[in-house]
Amino acid sequence: MRLYEAGAEDVPGDDISWNADMAPAIMVALNMGYMRYRERRGIRHFYLTSAGYSKIGIxxxxxxxxxxxxxxxxLGINSGL
Structure with missing residues (x-):
């Protein structure tokens, strides 16, 4: 949920308020495919996957x-979306 609150897409790791005690949960989320990261210029950028969005119900x-x-x-059209 912290990743979602931080923007959910292409979020630099330093911008996410993760605590050291969250490391096991972060590793599980990475291993289960709920989130991924890409490293650019030595900075890890995290994003939620479809499975991650589904897991948090958003x-x-x-x-x-x-x-x-x-x-x-x-246009003032209420479509129920």
Whole structure:
């Protein structure tokens, strides 16, 4: 959940408020495929996977869904999304 609160996508490891005692849970999340990281210029950038979003019960970010919701909100159309 901390990764989600920090932005969920391409978050530098230093920007996430993880404690040292969370290391076992972080390793499980990485091993279970709930989150991944990419290293760029010596900095690990973390992101949630689809499985991670599913595990915390939040739909994954979708640019097209966000765009449609914004258009519908601007037009005053209630679609139940």
């Amino acid at each position: 739909p994954p970010f979708s640019a097209s869904r966000y765009f449609l919701q914004t258009i519908r909100r601007l």
